[in-house]
Amino acid sequence: MDSHGRSKKILIVDDEKYFLLSLVEGLSQYADTFTTLTAENGRAAIGVLESTGVDLVVTDLNMPEMDGFGLLAHMSKAYPGVPVVVMTAYCTPEIKKKLSEFGSLKILEKPIEFKELVDSIHAELASNSESYLRGITLPAFLQLLEMERKTCTLRIRSKGKVGFLCLRDGQLLEADNGNGRGDAAALDIVAWDETEIEISSVCKIRESKIQASLGFILMEAFRLKDERERSTAPETASRAVDAAPAAEPPTTFTEIIAEPTTTQSKEGNMADLKELLTEFTKLQGVNAVCLVGRDGFLLDSIAKTGFDAEMIGAIASSGFGSSESMGKQLGKGAMQMSMIEFDDGPVLFSPVGADAIFVIIADKDANLGMVRMKLKKHTKDLAVAAAV
C-alpha cells in the first residue's frame, strides 16, 4: 500500500506467456501488498504505463516488437522515477556489481527464482516509498547494452544538451557531445545528469573511435565528475583521457573491471563447481551434467537419475575426440559443441578450456536455447574449475 492506502502496482514484461501466467499466479498471494499487471513486450508495457500508474517495472530484455532496451529508454524520459528490475540470462556477479555501482538498477538472473523475485519486488517498492532516486541511469543502461552485446545508437538529452553514443556488439565505438567526438565526448556524456535516452537499433559506425573500454569510461567519468564537484579548477575530460592510456587503466579501476579471479584454491574451485553444475540441472529437461577431463576421467557430475557417470565420462571423451578429429580432417576449425539426438532427448558435449569437456544429458522437452545460453555464460568458470 502507498501513503494513501492504495495498493501498489507492478508491471511484469516478458514475451513468454506461460512464464507470465505462472508469475501472476504465484504473486497473487501478495495481493494485499501489490497488484500484478503484465505486458508481452515493450510497446504493450508503455500502453500499460500510460493507462495506469505503475510503481515498479520488472522486464525481460529480449522481446519482439519493442525489446526491454526500448522500454527502458522510453522510461528514462517519460517515467524516470519508476524503479526497474531487469531479468536476463547473461548476468554475472561482476556485472551485477558494476551495475550496482552505476545506479540502482536491480538485475535478476534467468531462470528466475521466485523467492528472489518476490524479495526484489518488496525491496524496490519499499525503497521507492522512501523517496530514493530510482529508475534507469545512463551508466546502468550502457552496462546492460554491453552485457547483451547490443548494436545501437543512443541519443542522449540532458538539460538542453544532446549527445550520441554508438555501440556495436556492446562495444562503444563513437561518441558525439555536440562539441567533439571520441573518448572525451564519451566521458562528458556519461557524466550527464537527468538523462533521457532514445535508442535506435542501427549503428552506422564500423570502426572504433574510442580507445578506452566502456568500463573505464564509466569509472573515469564518475571520478572526473566527483573532482569537478569538489574542485574550483576542474580537469578537462580530454586531459584525463590523455593521461590514462586505454590499454592500461589506473590500478584503482583495475579491481573493478578485472576478470573473475582464477587463483582460488582447488577446494574452492570444487565447491564452486558443484554450484555451477547445479545451475544446469535446474534448467528445464536437464537430467544430468558431467565435467570430464579430455582423457575421459570424471571431474564431477550431478544427476537427477542414476547412471554410471564414470562410464559416461569415458564414452564422452571418445565421442568428443571423434567429433574433434572429424573437424580436423575437414579443416573445420575448433570444435564448439556436439549434439547427439536420441529418441528420449539429446546429449550435448562442449569443450571447456583445453583440458575438459562438459556433457549435458537432457530430455526431449529440454529448453536447449537456455542450455546454450547457460553454457556460453559459464564456459570460462567451468574451465577454471576444471583446471588441475
Next chain:
Amino acid sequence: MSDGKILDIAHVSFLDMIKIMITMSGAASAKGTLIRNALKTAERIHEVDYATFDDYLAAIENATNPITMVEGKATHAGGFVFGLQLCPFGPSIKNYTQVFEKLPEGFADFTAEFNKTSNVTDQYRVGEGAGVSPFCSVHQPMRSAIAEKITIGGKKIVIHQLGCKSGGGKKGFAEKWIAAAGVDKAVVDKILDNHMCCYSLRIVD
C-alpha cells in the same frame, strides 16, 4: 623375409591400434582409454599382504609379487628404490621396429599428453616427464594401481614413478615425483644408466 623378421601380429596390431585410437579420437582420449584399461586389469589382481619388506623383496625374486607378474623382476637399488632392466613392452617395440623401423605416427603427441599434469596421473603418481612412450601410460598406472592391492605388515604402499628410458636411450625424469619421494635425481639418473624404468615405494603409516 628372414626368420629374424617374422612379425608377432599381436604386437603389431596393438601398436597400430594405438595409432588408430589417436587418429580417431585424439591423444587425450586414447591416453584415457589405455589408462582405464590398465586400471581395469589391476582391479582383477588379488590383494596380498607381506609380513615384512624383506618378504616383499623375496616375492619379487620368486616372481610371485603381483607387480613382478606384470612387469618382470625389478632390481632393488637400495632403500625403497627399484629399477627395471627390461621394459615390459620392449618385445613389442622391438618386433615392430625391426620391420617398420619407426614407431607409428602420433606416438610423440600421445607421450606428451601422458606427461601433462592431470587428475589421473596425479592420483597414481605417474607421468610428469617419466613417460617416454605411449606404453608408459599402460605400464606406470597399472603398477601403481596393483600396488594399491599390496600391503606390507598390514600397511598400504604407494609407488612414485621417478623416471624412464626410451629404447633410443633418452631418459625422462618426473621431477615432481622425485621430489615427492625424496629421492636424489642423481640416483635416478644412475639407475637409468642400466635400467629402463625407475620407481620408489613408500609404506604408508
